[in-house]
Amino acid sequence: MLTTEAELASVIDLSLEERAGLAASKSLFRVGITPYYASLMDPAHPSCPVRLQAIPHPAEAQIREEELRDPLGEDTHNPAPSVVHKYPDRVLFLVVDRCGIYCRHCNRRRLVGGDEPPTTAELEAGLEYIAKTPRIRDVLLSGGDPLLLSTRRLSYLLGRLRQIPHVETIRIGTRLPVVCPMRIDDELVAALRQHHPLFVNTHFNHVKELTPEARRGCERLVDAGIPVGNQTVLLRGVNSSVRSLRALMRGLLRMRVRPYYLFQGDTVIGTDHLRTPVETAMELYQGLRGWMNSMAVPMLVLDAPGGGGKVPIVPSYIEHLDEERVIVKTYRGARVEYPQPRERDCSVPYDAIQFAGEPPDDDREGSAEVL
Ligand code: SF4
Secondary structure, three states: OEOOHHHHHOOOOOOHHHHHHHHHHOOOOOOOEOHHHHHOOOOOOOOOHHHHHHOOOHHHHOOOOOOEOOOOOHHHOOOEOOEEEEEOOEEEEEOOOOOOEOOOOOOOOOOOOOOOOOOHHHHHHHHHHHHOOOOOOEEEEEOOOHHHOOHHHHHHHHHHHHOOOOOOEEEEEOOHHHHOHHHOOHHHHHHHHHHOOEEEEEOOOOHHHOOHHHHHHHHHHHHOOOOEEEEEEOOOOOOOOHHHHHHHHHHHHHOOOEEEEEEOOOOEOOOHHHOOOHHHHHHHHHOOEOOEOHHHOOEEEEEEOOOOEEEEOOOOOEEEEOOOEEEEEOOOOOEEEEEOOOOOOOOOOOHHHHOOOOOOOOOOOOOOOOO
């Protein structure tokens, strides 16, 4: 992994700003870039989107009063070590603290860096919490990057989760298809496919990252029946243009990776320079919706500070709504009237038969009764 100014200078022509950012980052957030990801950098242009994601900017040292160490309130929703339980039916399971790259926009920079990996006892306590909490239907393995665990260790954890009857789906959040796609080898894929239904969510932010190697890695997963989704973070000056986002989303779909979320940047410390105004995010979204195959259009969301969860920030296409008619604005800006149906009762009589005796969904706060 490339971690120092000298190592990076052997690959690219570092700008004065980048050198200053690298010096400032020593006390802020570690630097680490795989040789493969560094090979994608434009050696001549500091505005290269790969460089901007991986090399610190001096602005990281300017901590604004509104910025937070834990913008998503994860540290107050952890009923067991390594478990974050914010939503009713799903949890995050933080199984490792290392990453293949230390992204300059990371919202978990307080936790990742490889200094304090979860202990075996902590992971066991996390598994125990998941096993004794029947309302958890879905577990998202994250960290750090779970694919940095050995295949054996990862298989063990997945196997333990699969033994829990109420865990219906398992997801893995990983940036390795972007920064080290060669990790997705036959051995890993053969191990993962034992644990269906299993989903992988990855994190491509720019079309420059969609290389033949990345494509091969993602397609290996998809060919093993593992759906791959992508979460993009909207980053000022990196991908904050309609042209860049359209190219990324179309390229992902060609790789059989489904664009899933487009995140407004979180209010994490030292990242103000990377965030876009929300109105810009909505304008960009309007440049995607309708103009491209809808499967290539991710949902634009903002993760509410403090742990409120994801909130769609879709611009309103409804200009008027009453019981008789709706006036909508199309993606081209035309106003069209949609007549409402005459019947308004939407209850489903067969539900009472089909779901008789089944308890209703548990819509309580994730960990409210535990904390
Ligand atoms: S890979 Fe994910 S967890 Fe790791 S630094 Fe990047 S954004 Fe943060």
